[in-house]
Amino acid sequence: MLTRIYEQVKPILDSFLAGLIGLAMGAIIMAIWGYAPLDAYDALFTAIFGSFYGFSSTLARATPLILTGLTFAIGVRGGIFNIGAEGQVFMGALAAISVSLLSLPSGIHVLVAIIAGAMAGAIWSLPPSFLKITRGVHEVISTIMLNWVALYFGMYAVVEWLGDPQRAEKSISAATTSRLPIMVSGTSLTYALFVSLAFSLLIFFLLWRTTLGFELRVVGQNPAAANYAGIKENYSINSTFILGGLAAGVAGALQIIGHPPTYALYSDLSTVRNLGFDGIGVALIGRNHPIGVIFAAVFFAGLNVGARTMQITAGVPLEMVRIIQGVIIIALAAPELIELTNQLLPAVRNWINEVKTS
Numbered sequence: 001m002l003t004r005i006y007e008q009v010k011p012i013l014d015s016f017l018a019g020l021i022g023l024a025m026g027a028i029i030m031a032i033w034g035y036a037p038l039d040a041y042d043a044l045f046t047a048i049f050g051s052f053y054g055f056s057s058t059l060a061r062a063t064p065l066i067l068t069g070l071t072f073a074i075g076v077r078g079g080i081f082n083i084g085a086e087g088q089v090f091m092g093a094l095a096a097i098s099v100s101l102l103s104l105p106s107g108i109h110v111l112v113a114i115i116a117g118a119m120a121g122a123i124w125s126l127p128p129s130f131l132k133i134t135r136g137v138h139e140v141i142s143t144i145m146l147n148w149v150a151l152y153f154g155m156y157a158v159v160e161w162l163g164d165p166q167r168a169e170k171s172i173s174a175a176t177t178s179r180l181p182i183m184v185s186g187t188s189l190t191y192a193l194f195v196s197l198a199f200s201l202l203i204f205f206l207l208w209r210t211t212l213g214f215e216l217r218v219v220g221q222n223p224a225a226a227n228y229a230g231i232k233e234n235y236s237i238n239s240t241f242i243l244g245g246l247a248a249g250v251a252g253a254l255q256i257i258g259h260p261p262t263y264a265l266y267s268d269l270s271t272v273r274n275l276g277f278d279g280i281g282v283a284l285i286g287r288n289h290p291i292g293v294i295f296a297a298v299f300f301a302g303l304n305v306g307a308r309t310m311q312i313t314a315g316v317p318l319e320m321v322r323i324i325q326g327v328i329i330i331a332l333a334a335p336e337l338i339e340l341t342n343q344l345l346p347a348v349r350n351w352i353n354e355v356k357t358s
Contacts, residue, residue, distance in 0.1 A: 011287045011289075011292070011335070014335040015285070015287065015292075015332060015335060018331045018332050018333075018334055018335055019328070019331065019332050021331050022327055022328035022329070022330070022331025022332055023041065023328060025327050025328075025331065026323075026324040026327045026328055027041070029320075029323060029324065029327065030316065030320065030324065033320065035314065035315070035316050035320065036314060039313070039314040040310050040314040040316050040324070042314075043306065043309045043310045043312075043313035043314045044302075044303070044306035044307075044309065044310050045306065046306075046309065046313075047302075047305055047306035047308070047309035047310075048302035048305060048306050052184070053184075053186065053187060054305060054306075056183075056184045056187040056188075056189040057187060057188065057189070057305050058298060058301045058302045058305045059189050059193055059298065059301070060187060060188040060189040060190070060193070060259075060301075061301035061304055061305060062193075062196075062294075062297040062298045062300070062301035062302075063189075063190075063192050063193045063195075063196045063254060063258070063297075064089070064196070064251040064252075064254055064255050064272075064275050065251075065275065065278055065279055065282045065297035065300055065301060066196040066197070066199075066200055066251075066282075066293055066294055066297040067196050067199060067200075067247045067248060067250055067251035067254070067279070068085045068089060068247070068248055068251050068275050068276050068278065068279025068282070069279040069280075069282030069283040069286060069293040069296060069297055070199065070200060070203055070244070070247040070279075070283070070290060070293055071084075071085040071088065071244040071245070071247045071248045071251075071276070071279055071283075072085060072244070072279055072280045072282075072283035072284075072288070073283040073286065073288040073289065073290065073293055074203060074207075074216075074240060074243050074244045074247065075139075075240055075241075075244050076220065076283065076288045076340065077207060077216060077217050077220050077240075077288060078216040078217070078219060078220045078236060078237065078239070078240030079219055079220035079221070079223065079237075079240075080132075080139055080220070080237060080240050080241065080244075081139055081140050082125070082128075082139060082143055082240070082241065082244045083139070083140050083143045083144050083147070083276075083280070084124070084125060084128060084139075084142075084143030084144070084146055084147060084244075084245075084248075084276070085244065085247075085248040085251075085275070085276030085277075085279050085280075086147045086150070086151075086273075086274070086275070086276025086277055087124055087143070087146045087147040087148075087149065087150030087151070087276070088120075088121035088122075088124045088125055088150070088244070088245045088248035088249055088252070088276065089121070089248050089249070089251050089252040089255070089272050089275050089276050090150040090151060090153075090154040090252060090269060090272060091120040091121055091123070091124040091150055091154070091249060091252065092117035092118065092120050092121040092248060092249030092250060092251060092252025092253045093117065093154070093252035093253065093255055093256050093265055093269075093271065093272045094120065094154055094157055094158075094162070094252075094265070095113075095116040095117045095119065095120035095249070095252075095253065096113045096114075096116060096117045096174065096178070096252065096253035096256040096257055097162050097171050097172065097174060097256055097264070097265060098116070098162065099112055099113045099116045099178060100113070100172060100173070100174045100175040100178055101172075101175075102175075104177060104178075105177065106177040106178075109175060109177040109178040110177075110178055110179070110180060110257060112178075113174070113178045113253055113256070113257050114195065114250060114253050114254070114257070116253065117249045117250055117251075117252050117253025117254075117256075118246045118249045118250045118253065119246075119249065120249050120252075121245040121246055121247070121248045121249020121250065121251075121252065122242045122245035122246045122249060123245070124146065124150060124245060124249070125241040125242055125244060125245025125248075126238075126241065126242070126245075127142065127146060128142040128143045128146060128241060129237060129238045129241035129242070132237060133234045133237055133238065139241075147276070151269060151273075154265070154269050155267060155268065155269060158170070158171045158265050158266070158267050158269070159267055162265070163267075164264070168267075169266055169267050170262070170264045170265065170266045170267065171264045171265040171266075171267075172264065173262070173263045173264045174256050174257045174263040174264065178257050179257050179258070179260075179263060180192050180195075180254070180257055180258035182260060188259060188260050188261070190258040190259070190260065191258065192254040192257070192258030192259070195250065195254060195258075196250075196251075196254065197294065199247060199250060200290045200291070200293060200294055201290070203243065203247070203290045204289075204290035204291060206243075207290065212239060215231045215232075215235075215236050216236050216239060216240055218231055219231060219233055219236040219237070220240075248276060248279075251272075251275060251279075252272055252275075255271055255272045255275070256271070259271070278300065281300060281329050281333060282296045282297045282300050283296070283336075284332075284333035284336045284337060285299065285300065285329065285332040285333050285336075287335070287336050288336060296332075299332075300329070303325045303328065303329070304325075307321045307322075307325065310324075
């Protein structure tokens with residue numbers, strides 16, 4: 001009984017210890033360069049939790065990160081390294097804007113925009129899945145390449161098809177009927193947060209309470225055992241990609257219909273850029289668990305929100321702030337990185353042996 005409780009609590013304890021180590025390392029770096037660590041951290045956490053506005057801004061920033069973190073987390077659980085959340089976010093955002101051209105009632109319009117974004121992200125996840133299943137192309141390569149395709153396609157679409165006639169630097173804004181209501185006046189926090197939380201809980205239920213989720217996790221942990229048990233590996237791979245694409249596509253849609261004041265894409269896609277890559281860090285901090293991803297996204301977002309306050313209040317320059325953020329994130333992600341490395345080592349050894357024998 002105690003052993004089981006320890007196994008369940010151990011990831012939390014590991015992350016907590018890693019966080020303390022990251023904060024300590026950041027404090028040492030700041031002290032070496034002549035800055036006051038206590039003042040800097042006080043400014044950081046005051047910006048996050050010291051005011052309702054700051055905490056609301058943190059939650060708004062965390063909303064899409066929950067979903068892009070889920071994209072990578074779902075992939076890892078299914079034995080896939082899906083680096084394609086960035087491109088899938090782009091496609092989800094484009095779909096949400098395109099839906100704005102339709103004339104629909106308010107509630108229905110919001111739902112259609114979210115579904116359109118989810119479908120666009122899922123569709124964009126299919127080519128890497130197809131290439132892996134039929135040609136053995138590694139998903140890291142294919143998803144990264146498709147990220148670039150999605151980026152330049154999105155930039156072209158914003159300029160040529162979805163451009164705002166009055167403002168050349170951005171797309172048309174999402175229709176008023178497709179926008180999610182603002183939760184806290186004067187902030188960018190909308191009911192998109194509840195969509196992200198609901199999706200995360202849905203993925204948790206799917207992975208740990210359904211046959212499909214069990215099969216995905218078995219394939220991710222031991223493909224040989226899954227094959228022996230009669231689990232269709234190709235079906236699991238395809239399902240893993242689609243679920244991740246759905247999450248990223250919803251993230252892109254929410255950044256359009258639930259992210260005031262722009263409700264639009266800029267021509268360089270800055271409204272949604274880097275959300276997919278930040279999601280990888282969020283997933284690692286959250287130990288690739290749907291519930292852990294929620295808390296990791298809030299923490300990750302808080303670091304970004306508190307960066308400006310560290311500059312203004314504690315006098316820490318932006319470059320130093322970024323270094324401290326990086327150290328903390330690496331420390332928090334280290335336990336999961338070590339675990340993933342241990343899982344990959346046997347596969348790497350088998351591959352090397354196959355090369356030597358051939």
